[in-house]
Amino acid sequence: MPSLIDIRRRVRSVKNTQQITKAMKMVSAAKLRRAQDQAIAARPYGILLRQMLANVAQGAANDPDAGAHPLLAVRPEQRILLVVITADSGLAGAFNSNLIKLAHRFADEHRNATLTFELIGKKGVNYFRRRFSGIAGTHTDLFRRVKFEDAERIANRIIARFEAGEVDSVYLFTNEFKNAMAPALTSTRILPIEVPKTAATVDYIYEQNPGELLGSLLPRYVKLLVYRAFLESVAAEHAARMVAMDAATKNAGDVIDKLTLLMNRVRQASITREIIEIVSGASALK
Amino acid sequence: MADTLHIEIATPEKLVVDQQADYAEIPGKDGYMGILPGHAALLSELAHGKLTLTTGGKTESFTVTGGYVEVRDNHVRVLADGVE
Numbered sequence: 001m002p003s004l005i006d007i008r009r010r011v012r013s014v015k016n017t018q019q020i021t022k023a024m025k026m027v028s029a030a031k032l033r034r035a036q037d038q039a040i041a042a043r044p045y046g047i048l049l050r051q052m053l054a055n056v057a058q059g060a061a062n063d064p065d066a067g068a069h070p071l072l073a074v075r076p077e078q079r080i081l082l083v084v085i086t087a088d089s090g091l092a093g094a095f096n097s098n099l100i101k102l103a104h105r106f107a108d109e110h111r112n113a114t115l116t117f118e119l120i121g122k123k124g125v126n127y128f129r130r131r132f133s134g135i136a137g138t139h140t141d142l143f144r145r146v147k148f149e150d151a152e153r154i155a156n157r158i159i160a161r162f163e164a165g166e167v168d169s170v171y172l173f174t175n176e177f178k179n180a181m182a183p184a185l186t187s188t189r190i191l192p193i194e195v196p197k198t199a200a201t202v203d204y205i206y207e208q209n210p211g212e213l214l215g216s217l218l219p220r221y222v223k224l225l226v227y228r229a230f231l232e233s234v235a236a237e238h239a240a241r242m243v244a245m246d247a248a249t250k251n252a253g254d255v256i257d258k259l260t261l262l263m264n265r266v267r268q269a270s271i272t273r274e275i276i277e278i279v280s281g282a283s284a285l286k
Numbered sequence: 287m288a289d290t291l292h293i294e295i296a297t298p299e300k301l302v303v304d305q306q307a308d309y310a311e312i313p314g315k316d317g318y319m320g321i322l323p324g325h326a327a328l329l330s331e332l333a334h335g336k337l338t339l340t341t342g343g344k345t346e347s348f349t350v351t352g353g354y355v356e357v358r359d360n361h362v363r364v365l366a367d368g369v370e
Binding site for chain 1: 294296297298299300301314315316319326327328329330331354356358363365
């Protein structure tokens with residue numbers, strides 16, 4: 001049986017761990033709120049841009065002068081670019097591993113194509129760098145504060161490669177923020193662009209011709225998709241970490257309860273033994 | 287015809303302006319445009335320039351660094367790259 005001191009030491013160590021997990025949960029909750037606020041703030045622009053793009057695309061379709069835009073070019077998927085957005089840090093449950101698994105499975109299914117990767121977030125970088133060649137770019141430390149410029153920079157790299165014909169399609173793998181409990185894994189094709197549809201077309205006065213307008217709207221749309229994925233991923237990351245740390249705190253509580261019970265039992269056993277010794281010692285003197 | 291314009295100015299990061307105005311002057315790519323209530327539906331790219339809103343004699347101005355504007359049913363929606 002372990003000694004009383006050993007158990008006490010273990011209880012203390014578990015308590016320390018519990019304090020850390022509790023603090024991490026609190027921090028994640030605060031960061032989650034901020035990430036959510038940021039995601040909500042970004043929403044109006046996204047909605048407006050989508051509507052505008054849908055309308056302009058319709059307008060451009062009716063415009064005989066507008067040629068097909070390179071970002072809409074559908075080619076056979078022989079070279080695929082995978083954009084994988086993971087977190088920079090772990091301790092967030094299955095947040096990173098599930099996403100990595102999803103991307104890896106996709107890569108396995110497309111063995112015949114030439115795959116290249118654009119990796120965002122340390123966890124994904126570390127994983128794919130060891131297992132795949134063809135890492136086009138790695139980006140880390142962007143999530144402390146999500147900036148549109150960062151998303152824009154990465155989107156520009158992707159667009160350039162697609163326009164140059166280096167890749168035939170681009171898939172984006174990310175955790176989307178569904179609710180606080182579980183992130184939703186998503187993989188979407190961002191290039192070639194699938195233009196959002198609109199129900200009601202408006203007959204606009206076009207200050208520039210629709211084809212030209214479409215040409216400048218499309219890259220912006222890709223940037224927006226990447227930026228939105230960033231925001232979603234960050235919110236989902238903090239939510240996942242919050243849940244994981246909450247579970248860890250609870251588990252630590254259970255361990256402490258069990259150890260406390262054991263500790264009391266050990267103490268009681270030693271007291272009982274001492275009493276028996278005293279009683280038997282006394283009766284021997286009789 | 288409504289007698290005011292509903293102005294929304296959004297950047298990728300947040301909605302900057304959401305208010306009513308009587309008149310908006312917008313830096314279109316091909317020159318400044320004045321928008322009054324009842325304007326026909328219009329789409330244009332923006333240039334870097336000064337966007338001015340007039341409400342009841344008071345004017346407010348913002349510097350936008352490119353983007354797009356949509357005018358429709360007395361709604362002016364500005365998608366700016368940046369607003370200062």
